[in-house]
Amino acid sequence: xxxxxxxxxxxxxxxxxxxxxxxxxxxxxxxxxxxxxxxxxxxxxxxxxxxxxxxxxxxxxxxxxxxxxxxxxxxxxxxxxxxxxxxxxxxxxxxxxxxxxxxxxxxxxxxxxxxxxxxxxxxxxxxxxxxxxxxxxxxxxxxxxxxxxxxxxxxxxxxxxxxxxxxxxxxxxxxxxxxxxxxxxxxxxxxxxxxxxxxxxxxxxxxxxxxxxxxxxxxxxxxxxxxxxxxxxxxxxxxxxxxxxxxxxxxxxxxxxxxxxxxxxxxxxxxxxxxxxxxxxxxxxxxxxxxxxxxxxxxxxxxxxxxxxxxxxxxxxxxxxxxxxxxxxxx
Amino acid sequence: xxxxxxxxxxxxxxxxxxxxxxxxxxxxxxxxxxxxxxxxxxxxxxxxxxxxxxxxxxxxxxxxxxxxxxxxxxxxxxxxxxxxxxxxxxxxxxxxxxxxxxxxxxxxxxxxxxxxxxxxxxxxxxxxxxxxxxxxxxxxxxxxxxxxxxxxxxxxxxxxxxxxxxxxxxxxxxxxxxxxxxxxxxxxxxxxxxxxxxxxxxxxxxxxxxxxxxxxxxxxxxxxxxxxxxxxxxxxxxxxxxxxxxxxxxxxxxxxxxxxxxxxxxxxxxxxxxxxxxxxxxxxxxxxxxxxxxxxxxxxxxxxxxxxxxxxxxxxxxxxxxxxxxxxxxxxxxxxxxxxxxxxxxxxxxxxxxxxxxxxxxxxxxxxxxxxxxxxxxxxxxxxxxxxxxxxxxxxxxxxxxxxxxxxxxxxxxxxxxxxxxxxxxxxxxxxxxxxxxxxxxxxxxxxxxxxxxxxxxxxxxxxxxxxxxxxxxxxxxxxxxxxxxxxxxxxxxxxxx
Numbered sequence: 151x152x153x154x155x156x157x158x159x160x161x162x163x164x165x166x167x168x169x170x171x172x173x174x175x176x177x178x179x180x181x182x183x184x185x186x187x188x189x190x191x192x193x194x195x196x197x198x199x200x201x202x203x204x205x206x207x208x209x210x211x212x213x214x215x216x217x218x219x220x221x222x223x224x225x226x227x228x229x230x231x232x233x234x235x236x237x238x239x240x241x242x243x244x245x246x247x248x249x250x251x252x253x254x255x256x257x258x259x260x261x262x263x264x265x266x267x268x269x270x271x272x273x274x275x276x277x278x279x280x281x282x283x284x285x286x287x288x289x290x291x292x293x294x295x296x297x298x299x300x301x302x303x304x305x306x307x308x309x310x311x312x313x314x315x316x317x318x319x320x321x322x323x324x325x326x327x328x329x330x331x332x333x334x335x336x337x338x339x340x341x342x343x344x345x346x347x348x349x350x351x352x353x354x355x356x357x358x359x360x361x362x363x364x365x366x367x368x369x370x371x372x373x374x375x376x377x378x379x380x381x382x383x384x385x386x387x388x389x390x391x392x393x394x395x396x397x398x399x400x401x402x403x404x405x406x407x408x409x410x411x412x413x414x415x416x417x418x419x420x421x422x423x424x425x426x427x428x429x430x431x432x433x434x435x436x437x438x439x440x441x442x443x444x445x446x447x448x449x450x451x452x453x454x455x456x457x458x459x460x461x462x463x464x465x466x467x468x469x470x471x472x473x474x475x476x477x478x479x480x481x
Numbered sequence: 482x483x484x485x486x487x488x489x490x491x492x493x494x495x496x497x498x499x500x501x502x503x504x505x506x507x508x509x510x511x512x513x514x515x516x517x518x519x520x521x522x523x524x525x526x527x528x529x530x531x532x533x534x535x536x537x538x539x540x541x542x543x544x545x546x547x548x549x550x551x552x553x554x555x556x557x558x559x560x561x562x563x564x565x566x567x568x569x570x571x572x573x574x575x576x577x578x579x580x581x582x583x584x585x586x587x588x589x590x591x592x593x594x595x596x597x598x599x600x601x602x603x604x605x606x607x608x609x610x611x612x613x614x615x616x617x618x619x620x621x622x623x624x625x626x627x628x629x630x631x632x633x634x635x636x637x638x639x640x641x642x643x644x645x646x647x648x649x650x651x652x653x654x655x656x657x658x659x660x661x662x663x664x665x666x667x668x669x670x671x672x673x674x675x676x677x678x679x680x681x682x683x684x685x686x687x688x689x690x691x692x693x694x695x696x697x698x699x700x701x702x703x704x705x706x707x708x709x710x711x712x713x714x715x716x717x718x719x720x721x722x723x724x725x726x727x728x729x730x731x732x733x734x735x736x737x738x739x740x741x742x743x744x745x746x747x748x749x750x751x752x753x754x755x756x757x758x759x760x761x762x763x764x765x766x767x768x769x770x771x772x773x774x775x776x777x778x779x780x781x782x783x784x785x786x787x788x789x790x791x792x793x794x795x796x797x798x799x800x801x802x803x804x805x806x807x808x809x810x811x812x813x814x815x816x817x818x819x820x821x822x823x824x825x826x827x828x829x830x831x832x833x834x835x836x837x838x839x840x841x842x843x844x845x846x847x848x849x850x851x852x853x854x855x856x857x858x859x860x861x862x863x864x865x866x867x868x869x870x871x872x873x874x875x876x877x878x879x880x881x882x883x884x885x886x887x888x889x890x891x892x893x894x895x896x897x898x899x900x901x902x903x904x905x906x907x908x909x910x911x912x913x914x915x916x917x918x919x920x921x922x923x924x925x926x927x928x929x930x931x932x933x934x935x936x937x938x939x940x941x942x943x944x945x946x947x948x949x950x951x952x953x954x955x956x957x958x959x960x961x962x963x964x965x966x967x968x969x970x971x972x973x974x975x976x977x978x979x
Contacts, residue, residue: 196812222680328665337744337801341618360823
């Protein structure tokens, strides 16, 4: 017991001492995943990081810090020192925090290390739902207002954006049930606690293959190579084409002010990790589209995404403030 | 035949066998140190084992998981500091036993019943996995809410003395659990505008402070009395002693398996509900609950180990994690090129049987490693207080810091320690506070999900509850248990006998 305390104390000491001039990474890096275990951000972050660690020659300890549409995790990294020892694995949500009145920080407070991949949104239903396609669902909802339960992951998340797209074309009167992440929501869908869930293909693909959930429509302009039989929304409702392709994304970020050489090392590590055959296979197999953007390209992607999505949800009346107030230009 | 071959993989491969053994051994110690959790250890292992083949990586993780769940009971019994949330109920009766000089006996019986619970969980996984998985995911938000209410009713059993003080303590715990950003609406609650409170109060820090520090402070009152001599004659429990507790152990193992299989709950809630179950079904414990009842050890320890097998049930059949550790293992399987989901059992049946077999082996290693070395461990309690108390303080600080590498958590831990000390002095039970913190979110989130799902109509919620057999059973249980703890029950009971 005494022995253990001594060892514990030494470990704690080891974590606290930072050799000032040592080569990065001189100690364990903390990786904060802003969504829950088992969700898509979690899977992608945990899959790419071991490959990046191998290039970096350090250890990244991954931790899920969930809640507040991902803001709790984001704020935690934003409050840590800008030394590259606290990195954020985030999804698209923070780009909407300002217009949604959810927080005053977004990715403009961070340096993108790598925008890893983009997801394809898909609308899935539980297998007992009395409709099989998007038009059938719309007809059913119109006949039974409020009876259909949509899962949501809070304002600003993928479900809310896809819902905004749908509402901008065919307003739906449904009940939204909040969950903290797409993993728990899809579990609830399979347990019939909710009827429909806008999800990212990657999180739903195994359930669809296994027949535990039913695909209604792929929110993209072309069918997915992984599930070629699932109709795109454009094939039944061409009016959606103007908003697509759109998709959530996953990225690795460090706080602004992180030394350039640290950012460069992390960027190189994640860029190389993204080309690892195992990771490429995982991204393809789970229905994501690989991006692996860094530097100016990544900044441009983030700005474009923020502009498109902010105005979309603003025009759908879901925002608390106009994107104009934050200098977000209209696309 | 394929099944047998897959079951034999970890048994015949010396390297895999060794890794499972090593993992179990390491898990016991990781589990025993408060603040170091199995979840943390397994996450670290993902990064560490990504270049390995899939079997050795999974073997090591399974060993750590099984050993870690058991290991949490060690410090709970010896020092009143649960090594993990799932050992909280174990401290309630384990530590009083240590105070009486029976720490060795307590650890011995805990080891044996943990093995029993683990075994039942694995058996359920092997035989009923698809069935139990369908049952587990059919739990609706209202069912989770009622499960949380069942847990809250445990306040009745945990309040030594005054029930009013117990309810106060439980309510305080629920309020502490509600601090931070609300995960459903992104509204700050009880944060007083400070960003430090946005992510809430670390539950493990509250637990370590309330149990460890407050007990340490209490012991300062008697710092000069000699420590109780520990009996080390009857460490390995006799068969007759074990046999006596098998019926209860079977019931609480079943509770543990099911609660472990539920995607929204894990070993901590399983152990607490099992403890409550034990206080109800044990008519005449040799020693009252809370003062060192063996039944109070059997119930939580069978349940939390059974929850391990339970947690794998939805993971392996549907790709849905049963708890935080299996969620991480799903990630590990993805990284190793497998696709955990409903097709895993079809495409990779070997992986299923390999995991069953590895769990069974880890369970056996746990029994062996658990029973050896107890004699040395119990000596800790015999240390002079002048040595032991500073060691408890140090262990508590390291543990609270290790959770999030945050000094704030250390302050919270110390603050709650001092607060817990005063609560003890004035006769407020601490168990309900921890219970409230654990159940706060389960209760709150699912209550809101349930009422939102039913279009914010209580009438529809009640109708839904009565229409679903599962909800109805839970609803009736809640009512019965509630009534059984009020004077009303006594009145009805007396009338019948009269």
